[in-house]
Amino acid sequence: MELKNAEVEPFITFLMSFELTGQKSRMRTRFVKVLMERHKLIQEEHAELIREFAKLDSNGEPVIIDSNGQQMYDVPDRKGFQGEYFLLLNENFIVEQNTERKEMLLFIKELILECDKTFKGSEALEYDRWCDIAEMITYE
DSSP states (O other): OEEEHHHHHHHHHHHHTSOOOHHHHHHHHHHHHHHHHHHHHHHHHHHHHHHHHSOBOTTSOBOEEEETTEEEEOOTTHHHHHHHHHHHHTSEEEOOOOTTTHHHHHHHHHHHHTOOOOOOTHHHHHHHHHHHHHHTOOOO
16 A cells, blocks of 8 residues: 555544544554654654754754744755655655554555545545555455
8 A cells, every 4th residue: 555645644634534433443543553653754854854954043953934924944945945845745655565454454445435424625536545545455
């Protein structure tokens, strides 16, 4: 099963929107924990990029400036930063399908593909992507 780093957080949000109990909730929580580990890594690497590209103060912390009423990091090479951040967000995240994860992944597939929620607009497009991801889950 494969998704982009940029999809990890919205996928977590989608999965957590289901009201589940018992074993179903545990299966979802186990899978979300896998996604959360990746989300944490993405956040850490984003922070590293900020440290690499932003001006740092005397304590080695990124300098924050006010730009049109918004707080932002002082990044002289904004284009370079954005290029690297784009690459980070577009990296593939592969969730290995192994025997240990079989029950969990098959449940996630069923949860998504047999979802009885109604979607419209951008939510419908997002749901279609989650279905594409779920359809990658295959066990023989």
